[in-house]
Amino acid sequence: MRTFDARDVVARKRDGETVGDGDIEAFVRAFTAGEIADEVAAAFLMAAYIRGLNAGETLALTRAYVSSGRTIGLRSIERPLVDKHSTGGVGDTVTLVFAPLAASLGLAVAKLSGRGLGHTGGTIDKLEAIPGMRTDLSAEELERQVGRIGCAVAAQGADIVPADGRLYALRDATATVASIPLIAASVMSKKLAITSDLVLLDVKAGSGAFMKTPEAAAELARACIEIARAEGRAVRAAVTDMSQPLGRAIGNALDVAEAVDVLSARASGRLREVVETLAAAALTSVAGAGEEEARTRAARSLDDGAALERFREMVEAQGGDPRVADDPGAVLPVAAVVHPVASEGSGYVSAVDAEALGRAAAALGAGRRRKDEPIDPSVGIVLRAGIGDLVEARQPLALVHAADADAARAATDAVRSAFTLSGAAVAPPPLVLGWLE
Amino acid sequence: MRTFDARDVVARKRDGETVGDGDIEAFVRAFTAGEIADEVAAAFLMAAYIRGLNAGETLALTRAYVSSGRTIGLRSIERPLVDKHSTGGVGDTVTLVFAPLAASLGLAVAKLSGRGLGHTGGTIDKLEAIPGMRTDLSAEELERQVGRIGCAVAAQGADIVPADGRLYALRDATATVASIPLIAASVMSKKLAITSDLVLLDVKAGSGAFMKTPEAAAELARACIEIARAEGRAVRAAVTDMSQPLGRAIGNALDVAEAVDVLSARASGRLREVVETLAAAALTSVAGAGEEEARTRAARSLDDGAALERFREMVEAQGGDPRVADDPGAVLPVAAVVHPVASEGSGYVSAVDAEALGRAAAALGAGRRRKDEPIDPSVGIVLRAGIGDLVEARQPLALVHAADADAARAATDAVRSAFTLSGAAVAPPPLVLGWLE
Numbered sequence: 006m007r008t009f010d011a012r013d014v015v016a017r018k019r020d021g022e023t024v025g026d027g028d029i030e031a032f033v034r035a036f037t038a039g040e041i042a043d044e045v046a047a048a049f050l051m052a053a054y055i056r057g058l059n060a061g062e063t064l065a066l067t068r069a070y071v072s073s074g075r076t077i078g079l080r081s082i083e084r085p086l087v088d089k090h091s092t093g094g095v096g097d098t099v100t101l102v103f104a105p106l107a108a109s110l111g112l113a114v115a116k117l118s119g120r121g122l123g124h125t126g127g128t129i130d131k132l133e134a135i136p137g138m139r140t141d142l143s144a145e146e147l148e149r150q151v152g153r154i155g156c157a158v159a160a161q162g163a164d165i166v167p168a169d170g171r172l173y174a175l176r177d178a179t180a181t182v183a184s185i186p187l188i189a190a191s192v193m194s195k196k197l198a199i200t201s202d203l204v205l206l207d208v209k210a211g212s213g214a215f216m217k218t219p220e221a222a223a224e225l226a227r228a229c230i231e232i233a234r235a236e237g238r239a240v241r242a243a244v245t246d247m248s249q250p251l252g253r254a255i256g257n258a259l260d261v262a263e264a265v266d267v268l269s270a271r272a273s274g275r276l277r278e279v280v281e282t283l284a285a286a287a288l289t290s291v292a293g294a295g296e297e298e299a300r301t302r303a304a305r306s307l308d309d310g311a312a313l314e315r316f317r318e319m320v321e322a323q324g325g326d327p328r329v330a331d332d333p334g335a336v337l338p339v340a341a342v343v344h345p346v347a348s349e350g351s352g353y354v355s356a357v358d359a360e361a362l363g364r365a366a367a368a369l370g371a372g373r374r375r376k377d378e379p380i381d382p383s384v385g386i387v388l389r390a391g392i393g394d395l396v397e398a399r400q401p402l403a404l405v406h407a408a409d410a411d412a413a414r415a416a417t418d419a420v421r422s423a424f425t426l427s428g429a430a431v432a433p434p435p436l437v438l439g440w441l442e
Numbered sequence: 443m444r445t446f447d448a449r450d451v452v453a454r455k456r457d458g459e460t461v462g463d464g465d466i467e468a469f470v471r472a473f474t475a476g477e478i479a480d481e482v483a484a485a486f487l488m489a490a491y492i493r494g495l496n497a498g499e500t501l502a503l504t505r506a507y508v509s510s511g512r513t514i515g516l517r518s519i520e521r522p523l524v525d526k527h528s529t530g531g532v533g534d535t536v537t538l539v540f541a542p543l544a545a546s547l548g549l550a551v552a553k554l555s556g557r558g559l560g561h562t563g564g565t566i567d568k569l570e571a572i573p574g575m576r577t578d579l580s581a582e583e584l585e586r587q588v589g590r591i592g593c594a595v596a597a598q599g600a601d602i603v604p605a606d607g608r609l610y611a612l613r614d615a616t617a618t619v620a621s622i623p624l625i626a627a628s629v630m631s632k633k634l635a636i637t638s639d640l641v642l643l644d645v646k647a648g649s650g651a652f653m654k655t656p657e658a659a660a661e662l663a664r665a666c667i668e669i670a671r672a673e674g675r676a677v678r679a680a681v682t683d684m685s686q687p688l689g690r691a692i693g694n695a696l697d698v699a700e701a702v703d704v705l706s707a708r709a710s711g712r713l714r715e716v717v718e719t720l721a722a723a724a725l726t727s728v729a730g731a732g733e734e735e736a737r738t739r740a741a742r743s744l745d746d747g748a749a750l751e752r753f754r755e756m757v758e759a760q761g762g763d764p765r766v767a768d769d770p771g772a773v774l775p776v777a778a779v780v781h782p783v784a785s786e787g788s789g790y791v792s793a794v795d796a797e798a799l800g801r802a803a804a805a806l807g808a809g810r811r812r813k814d815e816p817i818d819p820s821v822g823i824v825l826r827a828g829i830g831d832l833v834e835a836r837q838p839l840a841l842v843h844a845a846d847a848d849a850a851r852a853a854t855d856a857v858r859s860a861f862t863l864s865g866a867a868v869a870p871p872p873l874v875l876g877w878l879e
Binding site: 012013015016019042043044045046047048050051052054055056175178179180181 | 449450452453456479480481482483484485487488489491492493612615616617618
């Protein structure tokens with residue numbers, strides 16, 4: 006038997022050679038067991054970033070991540086199980102709407118989510134803005150709740166793909182995050198660790214996303230699809246626009262309020278459009294619905310309150326205050342100061358820097374730079390204009406929700422600079438750029 | 443003032459961009475101060491390995507290494523100071539002969555050396571095979587001894603280029619050693635940290651060296667020369683053959699015995715040829731001698747005992763037993779078992795795997811795999827044939843000097859396999875492949 010030599014694996018990837026499945030598996034296992042030092046793993050990650058990983062290596066890495074922890078079977082669920090993953094974006098509250106909407110359509114969603122890091126928000130942080138809401142469900146609680154009401158959103162425990170968690174922290178420290186195969190392995194390992202009948206991927210493209218162009222986003226989508234195929238998991242991927250924030254809210258309580266607005270059909274905009282599109286795709290894929298019928302059913306569930314009712318049940322099941330579904334403003338924490346950011350000139354909005362807004366919201370306290378920083382659920386930004394809108398001078402571009410006047414003032418310039426105005430009319434960008442499967 | 447961001451430096455090198463002098467200096471300073479984690483430095487090293495460093499970056503790295511520690515001025519030395527560096531090889535005992543030879547020719551050599559690692563030997567380990575020999579000279583002791591007898595060979599203290607020491611350990615762990623700019627910065631920082639009027643580089647090319655081809659060795663030589671030029675340091679570089687071990691001995695006491703053989707003109711072979719060539723180059727460069735005259739003077743110093751006398755004085759000055767110069771066998775530690783390795787067939791030696799022999803000697807106890815392993819000064823290998831020699835079946839190819847019969851037996855196969863025999867006559871390879879300056 007050949008002995009495994011971590012440095013030899015690093016050297017082969019360094020030289021652009023292909024590393025065998027067994028060596029990748031052994032490397033990840035030894036790293037997770039603490040037998041490979043962080044610096045050796047960091048050297049491997051940088052070599053993989055620069056030299057790339059082929060489909061076989063990416064699959065082997067994904068499998069090694071999955072087998073580093075436990076998996077969740079969900080055997081008792083009879084409805085079609087749909088999992089959904091959006092690659093990190095700004096103002097992205099898809100999960101909070103999608104899960105109850107899909108449940109209201111007869112599907113089941115058992116979603117494990119993460120917390121926010123850097124300029125992107127995290128679903129778990131958003132849910133925890135609801136007073137009383139629990140996200141640390143055990144696998145058994147998760148399964149029971151999904152069986153009963155069709156949806157649950159819980160924090161991904163440390164026992165699911167722990168190798169990915171440890172390597173992600175290392176990638177974050179060593180400038181090796183934005184690698185398509187490394188991202189694909191990270192995303193898909195989390196999807197493969199829990200049973201589903203369909204994985205829906207929402208891959209963001211644009212200034213606010215890791216993938217800056219639709220081409221790069223499509224490449225990431227293809228890498229993910231290839232992994233799913235090899236594992237026999239059904240998958241569909243949409244490339245969606247993140248050249249501006251998806252929803253109007255960037256924050257945590259603010260995001261919940263926006264989700265409730267969409268679930269109760271008070272808001273119709275980009276967030277509703279993406280969620281409807283994803284729900285319709287799920288219905289056509291796992292419930293045999295026609296495309297138009299699926300879209301109609303999804304819209305109806307939002308319009309007639311069925312989706313909102315599932316949301317209320319989900320919140321209640323997880324210990325949260327269900328009145329959030331009726332009157333978010335009365336239940337959610339509210340920022341001390343709400344400060345309008347007035348436009349200095351007039352014109353058509355031609356660009357909105359989503360990443361800059363994400364950073365400004367994080368600076369207000371809505372996000373965290375380090376994994377263990379506390380956040381303030383009440384603060385954030387609510388946009389009043391998007392690409393294509395005509396704004397007049399002194400008209401508000403956004404509202405800053407801040408803990409105090411100083412913080413609000415500090416955010417104002419960053420928010421204003423995130424908007425670019427143009428004299429000529431600008432067409433809003435298409436939202437769903439394409440589907441891959 | 444721009445704040446320094448280590449991860450940003452890593453990202454720029456990752457993307458193949460040029461990192462500015464100030465950022466390289468700040469990175470090395472922060473790493474040496476423990477403010478940059480090993481994994482971040484490892485990611486930088488891998489990016490630098492794959493993307494390369496240009497001449498400016500290599501020079502900035504070298505300067506950062508030098509300024510991480512103290513430098514040695516040697517202001518009181520009036521004779522021309524010649525420093526010599528051989529890039530790691532097998533059976534390479536050049537320093538032990540060169541330093542006293544140069545001193546006997548009116549030059550001064552203040553040499554800081556290292557210990558062996560992996561399959562290559564280290565000068566300090568060899569010297570310490572001489573009973574009583576001290577190598578931990580202070581800078582003052584070094585200068586005094588060189589002023590008095592013209593030569594000293596001491597261990598490089600931890601206060602000289604400490605950044606290089608720490609980064610070298612990291613490179614060794616992360617498969618990032620064999621990078622020409624990283625090697626050049628490492629070699630030249632040690633040369634620049636101590637005053638000299640001429641740096642002579644002996645860059646090895648071949649199976650037993652880091653640089654496997656003469657072209658790669660020349661590239662390393664050019665990178666080193668460029669650094670020396672930028673710092674106003676005179677330099678000459680020879681590319682010499684390491685397609686087989688340089689000398690006949692691979693060990694520590696065995697190397698000292700071979701050095702004494704060359705110094706007393708009992709041995710004339712490849713080791714003597716390289717040392718004579720380097721000494722003559724030094725004489726022509728810093729003492730204005732003509733080429734032929736220089737070569738004649740160097741040969742005479744070996745033949746008439748002048749060089750041997752300096753060696754005796756150096757050993758005595760550093761506390762060692764000076765009788766080693768007259769009768770090495772009586773003074774040096776001797777292995778318990780000497781075991782001949784007989785040739786199985788007959789033919790002309792067409793290849794000798796220097797790296798394999800280095801590993802076999804290390805396995806016998808002559809070298810170390812980890813920095814702090816003890817070594818056995820008595821053991822090693824003495825070769826009885828080199829490329830071009832005709833050997834008959836059952837004639838010894840080498841003698842294995844081992845601690846016991848088991849170790850000797852274990853080494854025998856490796857030593858035998860290191861020799862390739864050919865039916866046709868083979869010309870020995872040229873020793874000095876070229877000079878660069």
